[in-house]
Amino acid sequence: MNQFHVDDLFSDALRAELVSQVKKESPAAKRTRTRLWLGTGALAGAGLLGVGAAAAGLFVIPGGEKVTPLASPVTTTYTGTATVELGAPPEGTTGIQMELRCLTPGWFEFPDGAAASCSEEDAASDRLGWSGYTISLVPGQDSVTIKTDPEARWQLTAEYVKQERTPLGVNAKGETYGVESQESGTPDLIAVMATNGQSGYAYASDLHGGPMPSSPEDAVKNFSTPRPPREIPVFESDGETEIGVFMAAGSGGGIPSYPTRSAPPG
Amino acid sequence: MGNKGDSEEGLWHRSLLGQGDAFGALYDRHRDRVFRHAYRLCGNHHDAEDIMAASFLELWRRRRKVRVVEGSILPWLLVTTTNMARNCTRSTLRYQRLLSALPRTEDLSDPTADSYRSYQDTLDQDLARALTTLAAEDLHLVALVVFEEYTIAAAAAVLGLSPAAAKSRIHRARQRVRAALDGDASTNPPTAPTPVLEGERT
Numbered sequence: 001m002n003q004f005h006v007d008d009l010f011s012d013a014l015r016a017e018l019v020s021q022v023k024k025e026s027p028a029a030k031r032t033r034t035r036l037w038l039g040t041g042a043l044a045g046a047g048l049l050g051v052g053a054a055a056a057g058l059f060v061i062p063g064g065e066k067v068t069p070l071a072s073p074v075t076t077t078y079t080g081t082a083t084v085e086l087g088a089p090p091e092g093t094t095g096i097q098m099e100l101r102c103l104t105p106g107w108f109e110f111p112d113g114a115a116a117s118c119s120e121e122d123a124a125s126d127r128l129g130w131s132g133y134t135i136s137l138v139p140g141q142d143s144v145t146i147k148t149d150p151e152a153r154w155q156l157t158a159e160y161v162k163q164e165r166t167p168l169g170v171n172a173k174g175e176t177y178g179v180e181s182q183e184s185g186t187p188d189l190i191a192v193m194a195t196n197g198q199s200g201y202a203y204a205s206d207l208h209g210g211p212m213p214s215s216p217e218d219a220v221k222n223f224s225t226p227r228p229p230r231e232i233p234v235f236e237s238d239g240e241t242e243i244g245v246f247m248a249a250g251s252g253g254g255i256p257s258y259p260t261r262s263a264p265p266g
Numbered sequence: 267m268g269n270k271g272d273s274e275e276g277l278w279h280r281s282l283l284g285q286g287d288a289f290g291a292l293y294d295r296h297r298d299r300v301f302r303h304a305y306r307l308c309g310n311h312h313d314a315e316d317i318m319a320a321s322f323l324e325l326w327r328r329r330r331k332v333r334v335v336e337g338s339i340l341p342w343l344l345v346t347t348t349n350m351a352r353n354c355t356r357s358t359l360r361y362q363r364l365l366s367a368l369p370r371t372e373d374l375s376d377p378t379a380d381s382y383r384s385y386q387d388t389l390d391q392d393l394a395r396a397l398t399t400l401a402a403e404d405l406h407l408v409a410l411v412v413f414e415e416y417t418i419a420a421a422a423a424v425l426g427l428s429p430a431a432a433k434s435r436i437h438r439a440r441q442r443v444r445a446a447l448d449g450d451a452s453t454n455p456p457t458a459p460t461p462v463l464e465g466e467r468t
Binding site: 015 | 319364
């Protein structure tokens with residue numbers, strides 16, 4: 001064994017674990033989206049840009065969620081637990097998009113129980129002290145309540161939005177492509193990012209390849225037998241133009257085999 | 267968007283949006299340097315793997331606090347690695363169950379059989395011990411500037427120091443390490459003077 005290299009088996013399993021932890025953060029993975037942290041000022045700016053651009057209908061991956069603001073945002077500063085009145089929701093509202101900025105350290109709880117904690121350092125910084133979060137609109141709801149310590153100060157920007165699941169795309173070969181979701185199911189071509197950083201699509205059959213387990217015992221065996229990650233091709237949405245490769249996670253690193261696969265085209 | 271997605275900041279941004287592959291690409295990019303750095307600080311292969319793993323897990327857990335310096339997360343990651351290595355047992359404890367669940371290739375070779383390797387081990391451990399004589403902030407500086415060849419400006423930025431303060435600290439820190447190594451006659455200091463780069467790198 002080489003002293004100066006990481007054990008491949010260990011590294012592959014760690015990589016799979018990291019990838020799956022990160023994926024838990026994705027809106028597609030979470031129906032009830034919890035929270036989205038953005039790191040630095042530059043990134044926060046980029047994130048906002050992304051929201052604006054997404055709202056304008058740009059670069060929404062088919063099958064992804066499109067968020068359209070329906071009313072102008074309300075920004076107010078509060079101390080302690082308070083309810084922010086937003087007025088009557090416009091027709092078509094599906095959620096409330098919020099940005100919470102903490103002005104003092106503390107623990108801030110959103111209406112559905114998700115929470116953001118804020119340290120001394122966060123509160124002092126324009127870049128660190130904010131978190132973005134979108135909740136689904138409950139019928140009859142026209143306000144949001146943020147619970148916190150009596151002396152904690154915070155600022156909330158909230159606006160009504162309409163979240164829409166965009167339909168999956170269909171290419172010339174009749175294959176569907178886009179983001180998998182509960183509503184749309186698994187497309188033939190799943191949106192991935194290639195190792196070279198290019199965005200493209202990988203065949204679901206490649207991604208989740210391998211025989212399905214035939215019994216619970218078999219599934220346990222599959223799951224606990226490590227299989228190394230493997231390279232699979234990444235295409236443009238036409239399913240033909242190859243633009244890079246994607247490292248499909250091996251099994252045994254915490255990623256179970258996929259339960260369903262879409263039927264082959266044709 | 268141009269090709270922003272290919273840059274490290276782009277990958278980091280995508281990671282924050284829950285795109286696991288982007289984080290995977292960052293892992294691929296920095297794994298070896300983080301591992302080597304962890305190894306340098308602890309002088310033991312197995313611990314270095316644990317520290318490397320914990321550093322990446324910590325990178326994700328504390329993603330909201332990460333400072334991107336010169337378009338890269340590596341300086342932050344190396345600082346975290348240094349912290350992990352300094353209080354190895356305490357900091358990896360959080361991830362202990364996960365770490366021990368990750369599979370490893372059995373190491374069948376007998377470490378005592380290979381004399382080169384045991385000599386190397388001694389050297390590595392001497393350096394690791396000399397580095398423990400440094401205060402946390404100084405160790406961060408030495409790690410970034412001496413070992414990883416960051417500019418003093420970049421190191422100062424990630425550590426929140428002024429460049430002038432960083433410069434004088436690093437000078438003292440290097441003297442300390444050298445003294446700690448010289449105190450042990452069996453070793454040649456592997457920290458021979460290294461040219462230190464100042465100013466911004468473009």
